[in-house]
Amino acid sequence: MSGDAQGRVNLLYLLLIYLLLPIVSLLVSLLSLIKGKGINLARLALAAPLWGHSIQQRLHRLAQCSLDKHWLFFQSQAAALGFSLASLATFFMLLIATDINFVWRSTILDAADMLPVLEFWASPWSFWQSAQPSLELLQMTQDSRINGSHSSANLYAAWWPFVLATQLFYCVVLRTGLLIVVFQLYKVKQRSDFTNQLSSEIFSSTVRQENLEYAPLVHEIPHWLAVNNWAGAELELLTSVNHGMRMDNLMNAGPLASEQERGFAARWQGEQVILVKAWEPPLGELSDFMINGSGFIWPLDWKQNQLTKVNQNHLDEWRRFVAKHKNWQVYLPNSLLPTDYVHSETSS
Numbered sequence: 001m002s003g004d005a006q007g008r009v010n011l012l013y014l015l016l017i018y019l020l021l022p023i024v025s026l027l028v029s030l031l032s033l034i035k036g037k038g039i040n041l042a043r044l045a046l047a048a049p050l051w052g053h054s055i056q057q058r059l060h061r062l063a064q065c066s067l068d069k070h071w072l073f074f075q076s077q078a079a080a081l082g083f084s085l086a087s088l089a090t091f092f093m094l095l096i097a098t099d100i101n102f103v104w105r106s107t108i109l110d111a112a113d114m115l116p117v118l119e120f121w122a123s124p125w126s127f128w129q130s131a132q133p134s135l136e137l138l139q140m141t142q143d144s145r146i147n148g149s150h151s152s153a154n155l156y157a158a159w160w161p162f163v164l165a166t167q168l169f170y171c172v173v174l175r176t177g178l179l180i181v182v183f184q185l186y187k188v189k190q191r192s193d194f195t196n197q198l199s200s201e202i203f204s205s206t207v208r209q210e211n212l213e214y215a216p217l218v219h220e221i222p223h224w225l226a227v228n229n230w231a232g233a234e235l236e237l238l239t240s241v242n243h244g245m246r247m248d249n250l251m252n253a254g255p256l257a258s259e260q261e262r263g264f265a266a267r268w269q270g271e272q273v274i275l276v277k278a279w280e281p282p283l284g285e286l287s288d289f290m291i292n293g294s295g296f297i298w299p300l301d302w303k304q305n306q307l308t309k310v311n312q313n314h315l316d317e318w319r320r321f322v323a324k325h326k327n328w329q330v331y332l333p334n335s336l337l338p339t340d341y342v343h344s345e346t347s348s
Contacts, residue, residue, distance in 0.1 A: 084171035102159035111138035215322035230254035294327035
């Protein structure tokens with residue numbers, strides 16, 4: 001918006017920012033909603049390792065209900081709308097506080113070539129005459145280094161209604177309409193999926209309430225056990241995990257392990273303690289690994305590479321999972337027990 005040395009703003013650059021980019025981003029967003037997991041700003045931002053456990057847990061729950069794509073789409077459109085409103089506010093401030101001179105430059109296009117294209121893009125606000133392009137306005141505001149400028153000073157600012165209308169329609173109105181539609185779609189799908197999920201959960205809980213089994217919870221284990229870093233915890237955290245155990249036999253068979261590391265862990269014959277992330281639900285891959293082994297599962301929770309107390313619900317979930325594997329127990333030092341720890345007995 002600052003323009004060249006004479007303060008003249010190239011109209012074609014503004015059309016690129018306020019018309020072409022919003023339309024392209026809108027099409028990409030719609031494509032992300034229709035196909036696959038989608039590619040949008042929110043998903044790319046969440047791929048960065050900056051988010052805490054609560055955000056990851058919420059995304060995991062949304063993914064289980066097939067709502068993550070709609071939620072991420074809504075967030076990306078809200079962010080784009082916020083950017084558009086900020087751009088619109090900036091444009092208003094510049095119109096009030098400065099004298100903006102609009103020109104356009106092209107080597108191969110002339111006014112007659114530009115007019116049909118601009119009239120097509122301006123058709124949504126055909127009722128606003130002052131915001132419509134005209135052949136005279138195009139001819140008078142064309143700036144050329146070869147033939148000299150044809151601009152008339154009193155027409156320099158005449159493009160501002162067209163630029164304003166372009167922002168309002170393509171950056172704000174379209175995005176707002178899409179945001180409302182997607183929000184309603186998200187709410188409808190959320191109610192449907194969570195109602196079905198809740199009904200299923202209530203039914204399954206009623207059937208299995210009397211048959212819950214909890215694996216034994218121990219607070220001391222032999223110091224010579226091999227340590228399996230299934231959680232992929234950093235070395236700094238493993239140092240605090242030590243709790244008197246030896247780290248001579250440190251291995252990794254988790255999702256982040258290499259094929260060589262998994263092969264070594266699979267050949268291990270002795271007992272081991274497997275470090276897992278307490279907030280992540282147990283997966284079938286871990287269950288398969290535990291079939292031919294024995295030892296202890298240690299659910300860990302941490303913040304900023306410092307161990308913290310485990311949540312009671314997370315602990316109960318891991319104990320129910322480990323109860324299905326007869327050669328395994330759950331280990332948790334007394335110092336890391338939940339604040340209001342409730343002792344759950346094994347029932348059958």
